[in-house]
Amino acid sequence: GKGNYRHFMEKELHEHPAVLGDTLRQYLDPKTLEVRLPRLPFDPARVPRLTISACGSAFLAGSVGRYWIEQLARLPVDADVASELRYRNPPLMEEGGAILVSQSGETADTMAALRLLKEGGQKVLSVVNVPESSMARESDGAVLTAAGPEIGVASTKAFTAQLAVMACLAIGFGRARRELSTLDEGRLTQALLEVPGNAALVLEKNEQIHELAAEVAKARDVLFLGRGSLYPIALEGALKLKEISYIHAEGYAAGEMKHGPIALIDSSVPVIALCPSGPLFEKTASNLQEAAARGGRIMALTDADGVERLSRFAERVIELPKVSEISAPILYAIPVQLLAYHVAVLKGTDVDQPRNLAKSVTVE
Numbered sequence: 001g002k003g004n005y006r007h008f009m010e011k012e013l014h015e016h017p018a019v020l021g022d023t024l025r026q027y028l029d030p031k032t033l034e035v036r037l038p039r040l041p042f043d044p045a046r047v048p049r050l051t052i053s054a055c056g057s058a059f060l061a062g063s064v065g066r067y068w069i070e071q072l073a074r075l076p077v078d079a080d081v082a083s084e085l086r087y088r089n090p091p092l093m094e095e096g097g098a099i100l101v102s103q104s105g106e107t108a109d110t111m112a113a114l115r116l117l118k119e120g121g122q123k124v125l126s127v128v129n130v131p132e133s134s135m136a137r138e139s140d141g142a143v144l145t146a147a148g149p150e151i152g153v154a155s156t157k158a159f160t161a162q163l164a165v166m167a168c169l170a171i172g173f174g175r176a177r178r179e180l181s182t183l184d185e186g187r188l189t190q191a192l193l194e195v196p197g198n199a200a201l202v203l204e205k206n207e208q209i210h211e212l213a214a215e216v217a218k219a220r221d222v223l224f225l226g227r228g229s230l231y232p233i234a235l236e237g238a239l240k241l242k243e244i245s246y247i248h249a250e251g252y253a254a255g256e257m258k259h260g261p262i263a264l265i266d267s268s269v270p271v272i273a274l275c276p277s278g279p280l281f282e283k284t285a286s287n288l289q290e291a292a293a294r295g296g297r298i299m300a301l302t303d304a305d306g307v308e309r310l311s312r313f314a315e316r317v318i319e320l321p322k323v324s325e326i327s328a329p330i331l332y333a334i335p336v337q338l339l340a341y342h343v344a345v346l347k348g349t350d351v352d353q354p355r356n357l358a359k360s361v362t363v364e
């Protein structure tokens with residue numbers, strides 16, 4: 001049941017710390033600070049290329065995974081939504097590998113992509129939440145997210161659990177390919193082990209997110225901006241908001257604003273900026289400043305090191321815990337989900353059962 005929560009989505013949002021802990025503990029050793037991956041269907045040290053495919057939020061988790069795997073393991077990755085991949089007739093490499101991501105393990109397009117990749121000689125690993133699903137069965141190997149049953153149609157804890165698994169894979173691949181030292185591995189593992197505690201701190205920002213939601217609920221259009229591994233999280237924020245509050249939202253790579261979308265900016269469009277401190281911070285900050293100079297209402301999510309810089313032009317700044325680069329996309333996913341939740345509640349939509357949607361899309 002829902003316990004003391006109004007909606008399954010609210011309950012599931014509050015399960016983030018526990019689910020992230022359970023998922024990370026499967027693949028990280030807190031004593032040695034090493035990644036322990038199960039047997040994989042491809043050898044990450046030798047595989048020439050990976051294809052990542054999935055649908056919806058699961059695809060966005062895979063897209064963050066692509067950043068991590070390319071950065072930490074220097075392994076080329078192609079990522080595409082399953083409904084496109086299956087008809088794209090992509091040239092696949094001999095001995096190539098693939099990672100498919102799914103909560104249900106039953107999504108029709110993802111299953112079709114799986115079969116196409118297998119027929120094309122790729123060794124397929126699935127990142128899946130339901131161990132007895134079709135996807136887990138038909139893949140050459142599976143790594144499980146330990147999210148437990150997710151009832152709300154909009155994915156919450158399953159999404160962050162997918163991110164946690166992708167992060168562990170990326171570190172493991174990085175070690176296998178000797179791109180990461182044991183010291184790097186220890187540092188990254190330590191950072192990930194702090195994610196569940198930080199997720200609890202992020203949930204404590206609920207009141208501020210609720211206040212932001214009151215502003216967002218009045219808007220007709222909303223923009224989400226991010227860079228690097230936060231770009232897929234901007235897309236996730238837009239997807240969630242559309243999905244459960246029916247407000248039109250778009251996610252953009254912050255640097256793309258000036259190539260078109262900045263024309264949309266006026267004082268009626270809230271711009272939600274995902275802007276943790278780090279190597280890309282100043283780039284994003286200056287994109288935001290440009291939007292603010294054109295009347296844009298910047299609502300920034302950042303950490304202690306970003307507050308001062310962004311407060312110079314942002315209408316609202318919400319301070320999240322300062323975390324390492326690898327943890328930021330996992331933790332910034334939580335406030336964008338919370339935001340969508342509160343906006344939907346304010347608008348009175350059916351949060352757990354949004355119109356026209358099903359939890360598991362088993363038809364094409």
Ligand code: F6R
Pocket residue numbers: 055056057058059101102103104105106107110153154155156239240243359360361
């Ligand atoms: C969005 C959402 C969907 C699913 C997508 C894939 O909140 O839940 O976009 O992520 O339908 O579903 P699975 O992961 O079951 O393959």
